[in-house]
Amino acid sequence: xxxxxxxxxxxxxxxxxxxxxxxxxxxxxxxxxxxxxxxxxxxxxxxxxxxxxxxxxxxxxxxxxxxxxxxxxxxxxxxxxxxxxxxxxxxxxxxxxxxxxxxxxxxxxxxxxxxxxxxxxxxxxxxxxxxxxxxxxxxxxxxxxxxxxxxxxxxxxxxxxxxxxxxxxxxxxxxxxxxxxxxxxxxxxxxxxxxxxxxxxxxxxxxxxxxxxxxxxxxxxxxxxxxxxxxxxxxxxxxxxxxxxxxxxxxxxxxxxxxxxxxxxxxxxxxxxxxxxxxxxxxxxxxxxxxxxxxxxxxx
Numbered sequence: 001x002x003x004x005x006x007x008x009x010x011x012x013x014x015x016x017x018x019x020x021x022x023x024x025x026x027x028x029x030x031x032x033x034x035x036x037x038x039x040x041x042x043x044x045x046x047x048x049x050x051x052x053x054x055x056x057x058x059x060x061x062x063x064x065x066x067x068x069x070x071x072x073x074x075x076x077x078x079x080x081x082x083x084x085x086x087x088x089x090x091x092x093x094x095x096x097x098x099x100x101x102x103x104x105x106x107x108x109x110x111x112x113x114x115x116x117x118x119x120x121x122x123x124x125x126x127x128x129x130x131x132x133x134x135x136x137x138x139x140x141x142x143x144x145x146x147x148x149x150x151x152x153x154x155x156x157x158x159x160x161x162x163x164x165x166x167x168x169x170x171x172x173x174x175x176x177x178x179x180x181x182x183x184x185x186x187x188x189x190x191x192x193x194x195x196x197x198x199x200x201x202x203x204x205x206x207x208x209x210x211x212x213x214x215x216x217x218x219x220x221x222x223x224x225x226x227x228x229x230x231x232x233x234x235x236x237x238x239x240x241x242x243x244x245x246x247x248x249x250x251x252x253x254x255x256x257x258x259x260x261x262x263x264x265x266x267x268x269x270x271x272x273x274x275x276x277x278x279x280x281x282x283x284x285x286x287x288x289x290x291x292x293x294x295x296x297x298x299x300x
Contacts, residue, residue: 077131078277080244083255087244090260091131091277093295094237095180102135102150102199103292104142111142113288115276128299132276133228133240134269135175136201137167138290146202147174147187148291158187158202166267169216172204173266175293181235184264201291207231207253207265214253221248228273230293231262240293242275268293 077098078091093100103118105111112118119129137145145167147158162168171186176197185193186206205214207229224246231239239260243252249267256265274284276294 076279078280078282080280081259083259084251086247086251086255088241088255089244089275089277089280089282090239090241091133091275092233092237092239093131095177095182096236098295099297100177100182100199100238100293100295102148102201103294104144104148104150104155104290111290112292113142113290114285115274115283115289115292116285118292118294119276122296123299126299127296129276129294130278130297131240131295133230133242133293134272134274134287134289135291135293136203137165137269142288142290144201144291146172146204147200148202149176149197149200152196152198158191160187160191166270167204169205169214171206171209171214172202173206173209173264174200174202175230175266176200182232182238183235184230184232184266201293203266203268205249205267207249207267208257208262209264211257211263213250213257217250217253218248219250221250224248225270226273227252227267227270228275229256229265229267231256231260231265233260233262242273 077093078089081088081090103112106117106121112121115129115132118132122129136148139145144156145159146156148154148156158174159167159172162170171188173184173186174190175184176182176190176195177199178195178197184206186209187202187204205216207214208231226243226246227249228240228242229252231241233239239256239262241252241255241260252267253265256262272287272289274287274289275282276284
């Protein structure tokens with residue numbers, strides 16, 4: 001296409017050969033040769049300009065396109081991105097390729113409380129911890145506030161009644177996995193389906209519900225905190241995000257909906273939001289954690 005356009009421009013280029021008949025045949029040939037060289041040079045310059053313009057246009061389109069979780073299959077699982085001038089770390093996993101689980105207590109029934117403790121415990125069984133994130137709100141004893149399932153065992157019932165804080169900003173929701181599939185669903189809808197997940201954690205509020213933002217989010221809200229959450233790009237792919245600085249709920253939710261192409265996403269927590277991602281040199285341990293969402297793999 002570029003060469004066709006350039007050729008058309010070349011044909012319309014002005015000729016610089018003498019046209020008044022005053023020159024000799026040799027002079028005319030020389031003039032024609034010079035004109036041809038000038039036109040060819042002009043043709044190459046036009047072609048280069050068109051190529052540069054096309055490259056710039058493609059770069060702009062790529063920057064504006066949504067950034068789906070499937071991008072993780074083409075690069076490392078965790079990367080930084082920006083949205084509405086805020087910076088986030090995003091981590092995406094395909095459950096057909098990664099073993100994603102939830103952890104709360106060690107074999108002795110004591111809460112792990114930190115990524116460091118979980119990593120050390122896994123290492124004793126020959127497993128590595130390439131990713132971990134705090135996985136929902138908890139009480140002082142580190143027990144989950146709401147519905148929690150680990151290894152198909154339900155350890156805590158769902159909370160559906162009114163109450164204080166973000167957890168009870170209804171609708172809240174449940175993040176769950178079943179085999180190599182995952183979902184985020186509003187709590188009451190989840191319970192009505194009578195699902196039997198392998199792993200699940202309840203938190204709130206929902207960020208994105210079937211492509212729409214939570215109805216209580218205000219675009220210009222002054223309530224800004226560090227936040228983390230989880231979204232679903234499709235039934236196999238899960239994407240997590242954590243803000244580098246304080247953001248409001250509206251901006252955080254639009255990150256999942258508009259940037260990461262998630263139709264459903266769930267808020268996990270605020271100030272204590274933490275991430276363990278060795279591939280990008282991240283190992284947060286400043287805050288105690290309750291439930292932990294983690295990807296495990298063989299350390300061999």
